[in-house]
Amino acid sequence: MTTREYLGSGWDCDAVLVDGVWVERTARRPDVEPWLRTETTLLPWLAPQLPLPVPAPVVVGTDPLVTRHRYLPGRPVPDAAPGLGATIGAFLRALHAVDLDEAVARGLPGPDRTLAMRDASWARFDDEVLPLLGSPERTWLAGRLDVLRDAPATVVVHGDLSADHVLADGDGITGVIDWGDARAGDPAKDLLWPLHGAGAAVARAAQEAYGSTPELRRRAAAWRDVAPCYAVTHGLDTGDDDLVRGTLHALRLPGT
Structure with a gap:
């Protein structure tokens, strides 16, 4: 008998574990389905080029679209996991070195699309997020947004790397x-x-393994500071007032 265990839901997909072996993901909205299909061509090509396992999904259903990949064991990595910095630094160095044109040919959104999406997001942040803040926070966040307005789109990025998306068990990542x-x-x-x-x-370990420059570190800090804006606009789109209020509280001047 097939067993199905609910794993959770994100903004885009619902996930279940099938027979303890397979992760099935179903799009929560129609506009997510094209990306689920892209994952089935992009990730199997990308996986052999990376030093850590990544999902390699296939399509198993079409109405609605369902993809399946082998379950990767582990739980969200603790920040104090041994070797975390060096391992992630090396992983990102390998990811950012893959052939961007080849990735775009397999469905990865290319630079033009990325920059257009960023311009649209920044316009919303200017129009919808900044006015919700007090004057000091508004001035500070506007400056952080300016740091990234002309940031490059030159490598394949994961785009949402966090402890929640890196898995680990007793043997490592x-x-x-x-x-x-x-x-x-x-x-x-x-x-x-x-x-x-x-x-x-x-x-320190990630910086050494990756070889980051001061400019990269400056922009990484700016990405950290503007990240809550995405949650605010998502909350506005979905009518989630608690998400909006809670996220605005996080958009405070450093040290306050």
């Missing part, structure tokens, strides 16, 4: 999941969490 935001992008966006969210020891 077991995989990197949730590639729904992968695209041509700014390498600094993938460095946000390891350099500015996982602690000083992880940041």
